[in-house]
Amino acid sequence: MSPLLEVNELQIAFGGVKAVNGLTFSADAGEIVSVIGPNGAGKTSAFNCITGFYKPVSGSITLDGKDITGKRPAVIAATGVTRTFQNLRLFPDLTVLDNVRGGMHLYGGQNFVDALFHTPRYRKSERFYTEEAHRWLDFVGYQGGRGIPVRNLAYGQQRQVEMARAMARKAKLVLLDEPGAGLNHSEKQDLLELCRKIRDLGAAVVLIEHDMGVVMEVSERVVVMNFGKEIADGTPDAVKKNPAVIEAYLGKADEPVKADEPAKAEGPDITEGDS
Amino acid sequence: MSDNVDTTRAPRRIGKPASRISRLFESRQLGWAAFAIAVLFPFVLASNYAMSIGTTAVIFILLASGLNIVVGYCGLLDLGYIAFMAVGAYTSGIIAKAWELPILFTIPAVVIMCILAGLIIGGPTLRLRSDYLAIVTLGFGEIIRLTANNLAITGGPSGIYGIPGVDLFGLDLSGPVPFYYFCVAVVALMVLGSARLGKSRLGRAWRFVREDEDAAEAMGIHTYKVKLAAYIFGAIWGGIGGVLFAAHLSAISPQSFVFLQSALVLMAVVLGGMGNTRGVVVGAVVISLLPEFLRDMGNLRYVIFGVVLVAVMVLRPQGFWPSRAYEPEKLDEARKGKRDGGPRPGAPVTTAKGGTP
Amino acid sequence: MTQLVWNGLFVGSFYALIALGYSMVYGIIKLLNFAHGDIYMLGAFVGFAMLTSVGVIPASMSITALLIVLLLCMVVTGGIGVGIEYLAYRPLRNSPRLAVLITAVGASFTLEYGVSAVAGPNPKVFPVRLEGDSFTVLGARISVPQIVLMVIAVLLMLGLNAYIQRTSMGRAMRAIALDTKGSLLMGINVNKVITWTFFIGSALAGAAGVMAGAYYGKIDFLMGFIIGLKAFTAAVIGGIGNIKGAMLGGLLLGLLEAFGSQWLGGEWRDVFTFGVLIAFLTLKPTGLLGERVTERV
Secondary structure, eight states: OOOSEEEEEEEEEETTEEEEEEEEEEEOTTOEEEEEOSTTSSHHHHHHHHTTSSOOSEEEEEETTEEOTTOOHHHHHHTTEEEOOSSOOOOTTSBHHHHHHHHTGGGOOOOHHHHHHTOHHHHHHHHHHHHHHHHHHHHTTOOSOSSSBGGGSOHHHHHHHHHHHHHTTOOSEEEEESTTTTOOHHHHHHHHHHHHHHHHTTOEEEEEOOOHHHHHHHOSEEEEEETTEEEEEEOHHHHHHOHHHHHHHHOOTTSOOOTTOOOOOSSOOOTTOOO | OGGGGOSOSOOOSTTSOOOHHHHHHHOTHHHHHHHHHHHHHHHHOOOHHHHHHHHHHHHHHHHHHHHIIIIIITOOOOSOTHHHHHHHHHHHHHHHHHTTOOGGGGHHHHHHHHHHHHHHHHHHHTTSOHHHHHHHHHHHHHHHHHHHHHOTTTTGGGOBOOOOOOEETTEEOOSHHHHHHHHHHHHHHHHHHHHHHHTSHHHHHHHHHHHOHHHHHHTTOOHHHHHHHHHHHHHHHHHHHHHHHHHHHSOBOGGGGSHHHHHHHHHHHHHHOTTOHHHHHHHHHHHHHHHHHTGGGTTHHHHHHHHHHHHHHHHOTTOSSOOOOOOOSSHHHHHTTSOOOSSOTTOOOOOOOOSOO | OHHHHHHHHHHHHHHHHHHHHHHHHHHHHOOOOTTHHHHHHHHHHHHHHHHHHHOOOOGGGHHHHHHHHHHHHHHHHHHHHHHHIIIIIGGGTTSOHHHHHHHHHHHHHHHHHHHHHHHOSSOEEOSOOOOOOEEEETTEEEEHHHHHHHHHHHHHHHHHHHHHHHSHHHHHHHHHHHOHHHHHHTTOOHHHHHHHHHHHHHHHHHHHHHHHHHHHOEEOTTHHHHHHHHHHHHHHHHOTTOHHHHHHHHHHHHHHHHHHHHHHOGGGHHHHHHHHHHHHHHHOTTTTTOOOOOOOO
């Protein structure tokens, strides 16, 4: 059986700069894959391309055998891809429940005529939306208020809401862009647990993460990127020992080695801007 | 966008636990109260002048609730909204005069024309950034007005006269008081409709687009189609407003559809509270009645409007009566008094259907 | 034919002057300043007020008087532009775009009806009317006032271009247009530069207003509305945010309009212009000289 997600020779360019240059990797259903690499390696760009926000120059992306290369984000989402963002992208003025309902948009279940006349179909689907939203908030272990705007929540809670929103439609492929950023130790442990729970639902989980502790603990497979290309792909242990990876992170052996600071990739850092 | 969930911004009132007063403002009976006021108004004051002002105000409420769909729910700034009213008024006037039809029979044609106008205006422009959209709608508003001014079928600068009043199954409603009641009934239903749309799946999709277009798109919301839907609904509401307007005045001309009118409707929505139907209705009443009270001030009243608009955006950008994002915390609270039913929590999730509205 | 080209270029130079302000402000703070067209209107009215207060001006002095008034008006409208920025736009620098746009509409409204409340709603006749001989070049009738106004417009544009390319303030403007946060970190006083941008843009629009008043002879408080839209069109044609683009777009729009109204009839002129705007935004939203910007997610 072919893998759920297949990325093949993907290339993305901004002006003349190749942010992603021939990336190839895959992910299976029921598997947690981490994508790691120095800043500017093209991880987020690759994510944005898989979810349709950037158009690739060349290469292909297939999900479940369906070609989704260069499609509109909404269309790609409808084929079963969901994601979180590097910097939280919630709907700040809407309630927690509404945010999670946002993730459930594709369930449908009502149209505007139902809404105008409050048909039984409308009532039933609204009830479904509310109950499912509560269920997914429970799933991610969210403890805070649910009827208040997410703007008022603490950062960790906002992360949880974003997670619940991403999960709410039970996608086949879950892309998590630095889900652990800004979380404290115990929150990170919860996150690991959550990733496993998501995997156990049968989804493929692909995450970008900088915390090597998290990566090594949770991943079944690790893809290491540098200069827009994968340089290693294997189990955490195999990757740890891979000389190309060590070089990417720590520099060549004959250069002075900087302790535990990942080496910056060369070139302008346009692939992972703050916006 | 890291300022997306910026908590350093001025504290907002939304989301605070409901006080007794604000609970009163949120109460469901408020709509009935407003309706009752509108119904009782002719008993207090039934002069022709008062009825005319009242009818204008009611039509203005309809326009504001239509624009609220576009600006308030979906966050698209439309500066040429009055063009849809013009499309509705002219379509209805031309058809009613040409075939001597009762004006209500023109409504299907008006709805079709407004959907077409919404598609023509929204189609190319909704792909653009929001600020481009604003100025393009301004341009479209002018195009519609100038076209009406230049064509023979629309009567040129002098417009169309002698548009028949409303006649409902042989019941003549063209007198000032009956027509007022007719407008109140139609507008109440349309306002209810826009409020209901706002609370539906489509309405939520509009808000998601307003809050964060990219995130909405990532959740599978086809933002272009959703925006177009908002535009078309706004157009229909405006078109129906145009029919009422034509029946009310029995004469229409391009001067009725200038930018000032679009700006006044926008002001009603913004001052009232974007996205909140109640606020918008109050805003519309204030904006449409205030000029009557300030008639002596001449154009100075519009200066005040302009200054107030700037001041509100600077000091209270959510408007005077904003929509409060708040809902029952627990499932049981939401369901209190309702019969149990629907899927159980934890029930297996049905497979997602592709596609969007 | 040559007459059409000449008329187009003449009107186009007005559009270009106003489009410059639009484009500069947009380039720097990504704000569509709806009130910009009304600054043009204000320029005409300030000029009107100055000239009427002076009294009767002998015809021989009219050009000199006009130049002095032009300069004074530029200072006044520039100052008003700065005031609008300070009161209405600066507090909203980090607000959602919708709020800023609505504020701009409010500012525009305030200016329009403020002028009508002060000066009265009826059109005014400009006290100085540029009159002069006209002569024929290649079949086009060209009058002396037209040449004078064109020369002023071209000088202003050349001056602006030199200012932006040569001075440190111009460099700061270009830097902020590229990256506001970065410029702030590099020690550029961003607020000061934005203030200057508004000053220059508004001054140019005010100059255009005085020139239009002197040439057409009649001014009214809504004259800025349509011309603001057209200047925006010109800025879009050239590529909004691009200074040379705004000049090019203005001239091009003038030409298009001249030929379009010849072809469709004068009453369709504005419809034609807005049609051009929509066509451009649909087919080439970056304009002729604008750069394609990939929006980041």
